[in-house]
Each structure stands twice: as C-alpha cells, then as structure tokens.
Amino acid sequence: MALKNSANNYGSVAKFLHWTIAALFLASYITVYYRHWFTEEKTPENWIALQLHLSVGISIAAFVVLRIVWRLMNRQPNNEPGPKLAHVAAHVGHYTLYAVMILMPLTGYIGTGVNTEFYLLFDIPKFESTAAYQYLVGELLGLTFEEFEAPVDFFHKTIMGEYAVWILILGHAGAAIYHHTVQKDRTLIKMTTGKDG
Ligand code: HEM
Numbered sequence: 001m002a003l004k005n006s007a008n009n010y011g012s013v014a015k016f017l018h019w020t021i022a023a024l025f026l027a028s029y030i031t032v033y034y035r036h037w038f039t040e041e042k043t044p045e046n047w048i049a050l051q052l053h054l055s056v057g058i059s060i061a062a063f064v065v066l067r068i069v070w071r072l073m074n075r076q077p078n079n080e081p082g083p084k085l086a087h088v089a090a091h092v093g094h095y096t097l098y099a100v101m102i103l104m105p106l107t108g109y110i111g112t113g114v115n116t117e118f119y120l121l122f123d124i125p126k127f128e129s130t131a132a133y134q135y136l137v138g139e140l141l142g143l144t145f146e147e148f149e150a151p152v153d154f155f156h157k158t159i160m161g162e163y164a165v166w167i168l169i170l171g172h173a174g175a176a177i178y179h180h181t182v183q184k185d186r187t188l189i190k191m192t193t194g195k196d197g
C-alpha cells in the first residue's frame with residue numbers, strides 16, 4: 001500500500017494518523033466521562049482516569065504535529081464530483097477539525113493545575129510551573145492561576161468539550177456516511193479500504 005496520498009486515495013500514513021487520532025478522541029471522552037460517572041472523588045480510580053485523559057490529550061497533540069507536517073508534504077486526493085458549495089463546506093469543516101485538534105490539547109494543558117503522569121510512566125510539568133507561564137500569565141497578563149484558568153476551562157470543558165466538538169465530529173462522520181450510503185461515491189473508501197497499486 002502506498003505511503004503517500006495519490007489522486008484517488010489517502011496513503012497509509014495519512015490513514016494511520018486519521019484513525020489513530022479519531023480513536024484517541026474517543027478515548028479522551030471515555031476517560032473523562034468514566035471519571036465523572038463511575039468514580040468517587042479522591043480515589044485512585046478517579047486520579048488514574050484523569051491522568052489517562054491528560055495523557056491521551058497530550059498524545060493527540062503529538063500526533064497532530066506529525067499529521068500537519070505529513071499533510072504539508074503530500075497532495076490531497078481529488079474531490080468527488082459535487083457542487084462547489086459542498087467542497088467549500090468540506091474544506092472549512094476539515095480546517096475547523098484541525099483547529100479542534102490543536103486547541104483542545106492546548107487549552108486542556110494550560111488550564112490544568114496538576115502535572116501529567118504520562119500513562120503513569122513519567123511526569124510532564126504543569127503549565128503553571130513553566131517559565132512561559134510566569135512570563136505570559138504572571139507578567140504580561142498579570143493574572144493569578146485561578147483567574148487565568150476559569151475562562152480557559154470554560155472553553156475546554158463547556159463550549160468545546162460538551163458541545164462544539166461533538167457537533168463537529170458527528171457532522172463530519174455523518175457526512176462521510178452520507179457520501180458512502182446515499183451519494184455512493186469514494187469519499188469514505190479513500191480514507192479506508194481504497195489503495196493504489
Ligand atoms: C483532544 C483532546 C481533548 C479533548 C477532546 C478533551 C475533552 C474534554 C472533555 C469532554 C472534558 C469534560 C468536560 C466536562 O466536564 O463535562 C474535559 C475535561 C478536562 N480536560 Fe480535557 N480534553 C482533551 C485534552 C486535554 C488535555 C491535553 C488536558 C491536560 C493536559 C486536559 C485536561 C482536562 C481536565 C483537567 C479536565 C477536567 C477533568 C474533570 O472534570 O474530570 N484535556 N476534557
């Protein structure tokens with residue numbers, strides 16, 4: 001299977017990155033809602049579920065950097081036939097999903113007051129204990145961590161986490177299924193089974 005994208009299909013690297021990140025998004029929701037719904041505060045399970053949420057989120061940040069670099073080095077497969085407006089909507093949707101893949105880990109990290117025990121293996125220091133925090137938040141903005149954290153958390157948990165991310169991903173997956181079942185074109189195939197050579 002070709003590594004790089006072609007006119008007809010995404011290559012294996014783009015597919016791997018797309019589906020790995022999709023699985024990690026699912027894992028980020030499972031971990032945080034498991035914590036909310038099935039664990040008691042201040043128990044080891046509650047802490048581990050939080051740490052897995054933070055670790056999965058940071059993994060998404062790492063994969064999205066690779067994904068952006070790979071995308072810049074590759075052509076995109078050709079669009080399926082369809083109205084210009086649908087192509088514009090798909091492009092806007094894809095760029096918005098990239099914004100989500102960057103902003104969710106970023107706001108999660110800068111708004112969290114504990115270190116990340118990365119998959120319980122090693123510590124990644126919290127933003128609050130970095131020199132960047134001291135300079136940007138302490139000196140430039142002149143805010144305490146509590147004052148800084150409140151709007152960042154509201155964006156991460158409520159605006160994005162509870163609403164916008166769901167709407168975007170369900171709209172995106174719904175469009176893929178619509179293309180496959182109603183339009184019967186290659187949109188889903190080129191990101192799954194479609195291969196060249
Ligand atoms: C794409 C990545 C991420 C997604 C989709 C995501 C999504 C969410 C969601 C849905 C919530 C729960 C909102 C609620 O309370 O109802 C949440 C909470 C939280 N997130 Fe993230 N998050 C991501 C990455 C991160 C990262 C990288 C960190 C920190 C390193 C982080 C830290 C937190 C914290 C501390 C909470 C509060 C936990 C709790 O209330 O139990 N998140 N996130």
Ligand code: HEM
Nearest residue numbers: 018021022025071094097098101169172173176187188191
């Ligand atoms: C069940 C879930 C999902 C399905 C069925 C799905 C399906 C697809 C399909 C069929 C394409 C190719 C569309 C085209 O080229 O016109 C695509 C591309 C894309 N998907 Fe998804 N996707 C899912 C989840 C996600 C998630 C969770 C994200 C990110 C948060 C995402 C981000 C993207 C992006 C940015 C593209 C554009 C191509 C690229 O730059 O890699 N998808 N997806």
